[in-house]
Amino acid sequence: MRTEDLIEALARDTRPVAARRVEQVTALALIVGFGVSLAATLIWLGPRPDMARAVHTGGFWLKMAYPLAVAIAAMSLGCALVRPACPTRARARWASAPFLIIFALGAVSFALAPGADRATIWWGHSWDLCPWYVLLFSLPPFVGVSLAFRQFAPTRLRLAGFVAGLSAGGVGAFAYAFSCNETGIPFLAAWFTLGILLAGGLGALLGPRILRW
Amino acid sequence: MPVSEERLRQLMLQGLAGEAGAQRELLTELARLFAAYFRRRLADQAGDVDDLVQEVLIAVHTRRATYDTAQPFTAWVYAIARYKLIDHARRSRVRRHVSLDDAGDLFSEDESEAATARSDLERLMDALPAGQRNAIRATKMDGLSVAEASTRLGMSESAVKVSVHRGLKALTARLRGARSGGDRED
CATH class of the missing domain: 1.10.1740.10 (RNA polymerase sigma factor, region 2, helix turn helix motif)
Structure with a gap:
């Protein structure tokens, strides 16, 4: 009797659902979070002073492309993780690709650099701040993506939290890249990545609590 | 089939x-x-x-x-x-793990010997928000089904379930806190 009533109530509330609603909501959450983080970056830290010159260098675009690739690939994996029984292996491989590529580029750049320059392209002048800024600016998108994932159905909560954190970390690093004027590829590979992984760690820590349904 | x-x-x-x-x-x-x-x-x-x-x-x-x-x-x-x-x-x-039987032990020093586990539980539950308290009372103590409780309380069924779930969690945390506090005194 009672279950019939529940079914009746649920059925009465049947509305059409867009096929890619999971992706739409998640992307929207990350974009809104990005807006907040970018505004915070530009107001608080200001755009990088050498922006006009930097846009003509490959390093500038790599620093934009790497976090963006992390964010998009992790988002895609996350959207599979919040769908029960959805295969994730192929997307997990894609999500690891940006990291492997930046490590390879960083290693090559480091190896080719003259010995005197190596410390500069590795440590830069802000290695001790950069990961923390990335983590900080990943918080708005992390809130967004967590709220999105909560409406869906992640069954592996720690993993889903980790991947939510990675995508938010990518977005946060992308926002921070508008302000950071480091030019070394090894710097990017090490410290941006560390910040992104910190955001992932935060997600893994919180996932089992905040993603339960 | x-x-x-x-x-x-x-x-x-x-x-x-x-x-x-x-x-x-x-x-x-x-x-x-x-x-x-x-x-x-x-x-x-x-x-x-x-x-x-x-x-x-x-x-x-x-x-x-x-x-x-x-x-x-x-x-x-x-x-x-x-x-x-x-x-x-x-x-x-x-x-x-934290069964209701423990509640009597935990509070027996504060309460008279005659106090029943039920009144201990009532005291614990008084600390909960009204919605959670009522939902737990209806489903777990008065033995109503979720649907009956939702009619009685004028809440949706999922709200009843959520309230019961959160309330039990809060009670458990409270019991656990009381117990570890007791251990330290021993």
Whole structure:
């Protein structure tokens, strides 16, 4: 009797659902979070002073492309993780690709650099701040993506939290890249990545609590 | 005769397109399926079967956007049921771990010997928000079903479930806090 009533109530509330609603909501959450983080970056830290010159260098675009690739690939994996029984292996491989590529580029750049320059392209002048800024600016998108994932159905909560954190970390690093004027590829590979992984760690820590349904 | 993947998937797709009739039929079939599924797995807690079935139905309905239409439907729906079953097991382990019998021990020093476990529990529950207190009283002490409790309290069924769940969690935390405090005094 009672279950019939529940079914009746649920059925009465049947509305059409867009096929890619999971992706739409998640992307929207990350974009809104990005807006907040970018505004915070530009107001608080200001755009990088050498922006006009930097846009003509490959390093500038790599620093934009790497976090963006992390964010998009992790988002895609996350959207599979919040769908029960959805295969994730192929997307997990894609999500690891940006990291492997930046490590390879960083290693090559480091190896080719003259010995005197190596410390500069590795440590830069802000290695001790950069990961923390990335983590900080990943918080708005992390809130967004967590709220999105909560409406869906992640069954592996720690993993889903980790991947939510990675995508938010990518977005946060992308926002921070508008302000950071480091030019070394090894710097990017090490410290941006560390910040992104910190955001992932935060997600893994919180996932089992905040993603339960 | 068991319903086929194909039939359920068809109903699901129609439900996703907004057809209430298909959704009703789907949920009815699933209720039958999962009553059997949970009964097999919860032999010692038969009373929880209905609640779990309803939780799964609510999840299937409210989270149906997570069904990827390129994937098998039964895999999706059983993954939801399995998640709810595991969640249930985890919750009932917590509940058993801090059973209500302990409440009497914890508070016996503060209360007269004659105080019953029930009044200890009432005291603990007074600290909860009214909604959670009423929901727990109705479902766990007065023995109402979730549907009956929702009528009595004028809350939706899912709100009753959420309140009971949160309230029990808060009670458990409170009991655990009281116990570790007691240990330190020993």
